[in-house]
Amino acid sequence: xxxxxxxxxxxxxxxxxxxxxxxxxxGFVLESSGFSSSRKLAGVFYGYDTVVLKVFFTAAIxxxxxxxxxxxxxxxxxxxxxxxxTYLWSTIIGGAIMGAGFITGGFCPGTSFCAASIGxxxxxxxxxxxxxxxxxxxxAYPLLEPFFKxxxxxxxxxxxxxxxxxxxxVLGIIVVALGMFWVGEWAEKxxxxxxx
Amino acid sequence: MSESNKPKKKxxxxxxxxxxxxxxxxxxxxxxVSGRGLGASGAAKSVxxxxxxxxxPEHAENALFYSEYNASHPEGPMKAWLVxxxxxxxxxxxxxxxxxxxxxxxxxxxxxxxxxxxxxxxxLGGILFGFxxxxxxxxxxxxxxxxxxxxxxxxxxxxxxxxxxxxxxxWFFRKNWI
Numbered sequence: 001x002x003x004x005x006x007x008x009x010x011x012x013x014x015x016x017x018x019x020x021x022x023x024x025x026x027g028f029v030l031e032s033s034g035f036s037s038s039r040k041l042a043g044v045f046y047g048y049d050t051v052v053l054k055v056f057f058t059a060a061i062x063x064x065x066x067x068x069x070x071x072x073x074x075x076x077x078x079x080x081x082x083x084x085x086t087y088l089w090s091t092i093i094g095g096a097i098m099g100a101g102f103i104t105g106g107f108c109p110g111t112s113f114c115a116a117s118i119g120x121x122x123x124x125x126x127x128x129x130x131x132x133x134x135x136x137x138x139x140a141y142p143l144l145e146p147f148f149k150x151x152x153x154x155x156x157x158x159x160x161x162x163x164x165x166x167x168x169x170v171l172g173i174i175v176v177a178l179g180m181f182w183v184g185e186w187a188e189k190x191x192x193x194x195x196x
Numbered sequence: 197m198s199e200s201n202k203p204k205k206k207x208x209x210x211x212x213x214x215x216x217x218x219x220x221x222x223x224x225x226x227x228x229v230s231g232r233g234l235g236a237s238g239a240a241k242s243v244x245x246x247x248x249x250x251x252x253p254e255h256a257e258n259a260l261f262y263s264e265y266n267a268s269h270p271e272g273p274m275k276a277w278l279v280x281x282x283x284x285x286x287x288x289x290x291x292x293x294x295x296x297x298x299x300x301x302x303x304x305x306x307x308x309x310x311x312x313x314x315x316x317x318x319x320l321g322g323i324l325f326g327f328x329x330x331x332x333x334x335x336x337x338x339x340x341x342x343x344x345x346x347x348x349x350x351x352x353x354x355x356x357x358x359x360x361x362x363x364x365x366x367w368f369f370r371k372n373w374i
Contacts (some may be wrong), residue, residue, distance in 0.1 A: 001231075002227070002228040002231075003228060003229065003230060003231030003232075004228065004229050004230075004235055004362050005229065006231045010229070010314070014347070015229065015277065016277065016280045017280075017294060018229045018230075019226075019229075019230065019277045019278075019280035019281040019284065020280045020283055020284040020287075021222075022222060022225050022229065022234075022281055023280065023281035023282060023283060023284020023285045023286075023287070023288060023289070024219075024228050024284040024287050024288035024364070025209070025218070025222040025225070025284075025335075026219070026222050026234055026281065026284065026285050026288060026292055027285035027287065027288025027290075027291075028288035028292045028368075029218045029219045029221065029222060029288075030219070030285070030288075030289060030291065031288070031289035031293055031296075031298075032209060032210045032215065032228075032292040032296060032358035033209055033210055033212055033215030033216075034209040034212075035260050036289060036293065036297065036298070037304060038304055038331065039304060039305075039306065039373065042372075042373045043300060043373075043374075045363055045366040046209055046366060046370065046373060046374050048304070050274070051209070051215075052360075054212035054213055054214040054216055055212050055213075055215070055219060056214045056221070056336075056341060057216070058212070058213050058215075058216020058217055058220065059217075059219035059220040059223060059341060059345075060220070060341060060344040060345055061216075061220065061339075062216065062217050062219075062220025062221065062223075063220045063223040063224050063227075063345030063346075063348060064342075064344070064346075066220060066221070066224040067224060067345065067346065069225060070228070070268065071222070072237040074229065075228075075283070076228055078346070079228050081232070081346055081372065082231055082232040082233070082346070083233050083346050083347075083348045084333070084334065084338075084339060084342070084343040084346070084348040084350040084354075085333070085347070085348075085350060085367070086349050086353065087333065087350070088351045088353070090331050090332060090333070091332050091350050091353045091354050091357070092353060092357050093331060093332075093352045094227045094328045094329070094331035094332020094354075094357075095228035095328070095331075095332050095339075095340075095353065095355075095356070095357025095358045095361065096328075096334070096357050096358075096360075096361040096362075097309070097324050097325075097327055097331065098324065098325050098328035098329060098332060098335060098336070098361075099358045099359065099360060099361025099362040099363075100321075100324050100328075100356045100361055100362070100363040101320075101321040101322070101324030101326075101328055101342075102321065102323030102325070102336075102359075102361075103317060103321075103361075103362040103365045103369050104317045104320050104321035104365055104369060104372075105317060105318050105319075105320065105324070105325060106317075106318065106319015106321060106323065106372075106373070107318070107321065107322075107325075108325060108335055108337070108358075109236035109237045109240055109325060109326075109335045109336070109337070110234075110236035110285065110335065110336065110337045111250075112337075113282060113286055113289070113303075114225050114285065114286075114289035114324070115234060115289075116286075117285075117286045117287075117289040117290045118210060118289060118290060118292075118293030118298050118299050118300070119293075119299055119300050119301040119302065119304065120302065120303070120304055120306055121301060121303045121315075122303045122305065122314050122315055122318040123318070123372060125242075125315045125318040126318040126321055126322040127322060128322060129318065129319035129321065129322020129323040129324075129325075130237075130240055130323070130325055130329075131240065131244055131321050131322075132322070132326060132352045133322060133323040133324060133325060133326020133327035133328070133329075133330075134237075134240060134241055134244045134255075134326040134327070134329075134330055135244065135325055135326075136323070136332065136335060137242070137261070137263075137326070137328075137330040138248075138253075138259060138261035138262065138273075138275075138330075139259070141260050141261035142260050142300075143260070144331070145260065147248050147314065148331060149270075152211065152288050155348070155350075156348075156349045157346070157347040157348055157349060158223065158347050158348070158349050158351055159347060161315060163203040166347060166354075168249045169232070169347065170338060170347070171202035178199075178356060180265035180335075181213075182232055182347045184308060185331060185361075187206030192227075194332055195209075195289060
């Protein structure tokens with residue numbers, strides 16, 4: 001059955017319309033969880049507010065489990081779902097640069113759009129910076145291309161890389177996440193905070 | 197601040213675990229409909245390419261980044277799933293802000309720093325995130341969250357390095373936040 005667009009169940013225009021609706025859900029959930037506040041987002045790195053940890057990992061677990069069960073029921077063909085390719089070093093260095101951007105800017109791209117749409121002016125400046133960053137990458141692209149396209153490792157999943165079954169790895173991730181939630185709750189009690 | 201200085205609940209947010217479940221369902225819906233996850237930086241890239249195509253068409257033809265993108269997107273950069281999804285994000289966040297009474301123009305920053313300092317760091321962070329998301333093929337949503345949702349190894353690496361680096365650098369930037 002799923003993915004709908006790949007199995008030609010819906011038209012391209014319907015796909016774009018559903019993208020818009022899914023986006024509304026995405027933006028609504030991010031904003032109502034507090035992701036439009038840079039001080040709330042940055043809290044996870046100091047322990048005073050771990051909403052990022054809780055929302056992010058709960059979402060990841062729900063999606064993993066949901067997709068596994070849907071595949072079990074033949075509602076979705078996971079072989080047709082896009083698996084992000086692994087380009088080892090560009091992912092590592094790109095991730096590290098994004099991490100530096102997160103702690104300095106207090107947003108990531110998705111949350112900056114949410115914050116800007118409820119009037120956060122600092123988020124608008126973050127978005128402006130983001131376009132500068134993309135432009136710098138674009139101009140430096142001929143130099144960066146070999147690194148960007150190098151160290152390609154295919155499209156493995158974590159269970160494939162570890163040599164375990166999907167379900168076993170997901171169970172392990174759930175246990176780790178529950179442990180992190182416990183640490184998060186503890187940190188919020190230990191470090192004072194105010195609601196922004 | 198002590199226990200007696202309890203926060204006044206001016207802004208109400210939903211329970212984070214409920215938010216996480218809902219976000220997970222949204223991510224499942226994205227995969228079910230389009231066979232791909234959510235994303236944000238991809239839409240910013242589309243806007244960037246569309247802008248250069250319009251403002252500096254010669255540069256778009258000559259510069260490898262733009263010519264490669266245009267060659268692989270014959271329908272144009274704006275006719276992309278993530279562009280429509282991001283338009284939805286802006287609407288959805290605005291609706292939530294309206295319902296929970298959070299629509300307000302302001303520069304949010306710690307009382308210990310000035311608005312000017314906050315904005316300088318916001319621009320700097322944006323530049324780093326914009327650059328990093330291109331190098332890393334996606335940001336926190338597209339690479340880390342969506343990647344983890346489909347158990348992609350790259351998604352886990354991305355998540356580990358985004359959050360790991362931010363944690364590692366947190367001490368140096370503590371004045372901005374606490």
